[in-house]
Amino acid sequence: MNERDFADLAVGHALNALSEADERAYQEALAGNPQWDHHVRGAVDTVAALSASIEPVEPPSAVRASLLARISELPQESAEPRDARTSAEEEDFAAAGIAPAAIVREPVALRSSARTGWGTKRWFALAASFAAVLVLGFGAVTVSQFFAPPAAVVALQQIEDAPDAQSASATMADGTVATAHWSPSTGQSVLVADGMPELADGTTYELWFVRGETPIAAGIFQPDADGKATAVLQGEMQVGDVIAVTIEPAGGSPDGTPSTDPVVAVATA
Template sequence: MNERDFADLAVGHALHALTEADERAYQEALAGNPHWDHHVREAADTATAISSAIEPVEPPPSVRAALFARISDLPQEPAASNASSAAADQGRDDEDYAAAGTAPVAPTRAAEPARPSPASGWGARRWFALAASFAAVLVLGFGAVTVSQLFTPPAAVVALEQIEKAPDAQSATATMADGTVATAHWSPSTGQSVLVTDGMPALADGTTYELWFVRGETPIAAGTFEPDADGNATAVLQGEMHVGDIIAVTIEPAGGSPDGTPSSEPVVAVATA
């Protein structure tokens, strides 16, 4: 099992939505890879945050109808049939049963979702589709927050984790005159670099922060980002970092510099050498 599949199972485990087979697979994978336990904590924290942050609401009837429509789309186990036992139940002998043809078998219980086969992928994904249906109701209270944002770590967070686990991980920190603290993280083996900021000033409407690799005298655009209300951000730099680059941040028009060069002096500069 790879780490991505385990992360899917961790979500299902946090929602108490795994089948017995998937729960065993989850426990075995966790026992063999204890360093993956951060996925478990993140999933549990997210589930707790959702339950504590949302006021109970009565969902509209259309949501209930949509949920049951989603459930009905899941693969179902075929109803079990046994000709000889059915004939015995109806008091028929084998000869009469054969002459009468196959009689329909009345179901004695509701059909259950089929267990996953090795080719169908982890059952957690099917359960996650149901969980997403429930979460869609909860998201009504989160405005623009999406289900994927709630359950999937942002790409920048994933990249930072990969860098920190790499044997050649490096970092450098700089504190700006306005109190902003910025730390650059990078790893040549992963080919990734991330800037983590704390206390970035709020921007005027129509502007954004833009990242740059400054290589000698040449600035190379590396993407834009928006800090949260506290000025905190974790942003992946787009492109390849070279040893000795300065990682800089400038204030640019919304969407980034129109001509591919900085239009202001850097508000953040972190030397990596």
């Protein structure tokens, strides 16, 4: 099993949607490749985030009526009549006694050399199931949003998987730790923080590459309700840059330069 197949199984495991064979293959692959556990954490975090961020909605009463109507239209199978036996045949069976039943055991594959069945058809069925759930109660979320992780999460994963991945951290005045992740080979950099203070209305956090004495705008971001943020820096970082964050008016600094002192600055050299 390759890492991409394992990543697919990790999503199915997080959704509790694997068959027994797939679950067994997943556990064996994880035991043999513990370095793949970041796929497990990512899948679990994504499912948990979706579950926590969406309020359930009571489905309309018409949905139940429509489903029952559709069920009533399905052809119903009638019970097949029991084969008639003559009294003589029954007597013969009684005389012969009870014949031992042959036990048939299907072989179980303990290890899969290719994909373990979590393929296109399974994904299509799972997506269809989610589509039904979304129609009934989660109208604000689309299937594509569920299966497509945010760009910042994808970038962070690519950085962490790169052989030249690096990181550095700095602590904000309130104790919040911000960590910059970057990789020269991918040309990407991401800032991750947990517990950033909530901003006043009309303001936003802005990222900067500070190159020598020159600040270079690298995008804006807003933490979630818990103060967590994973933000991609726009542009390519250079060796020795400092990654800084300032508080700016909504939309970012109007003149392209910081209007406040940095709330955090992460040295990358």
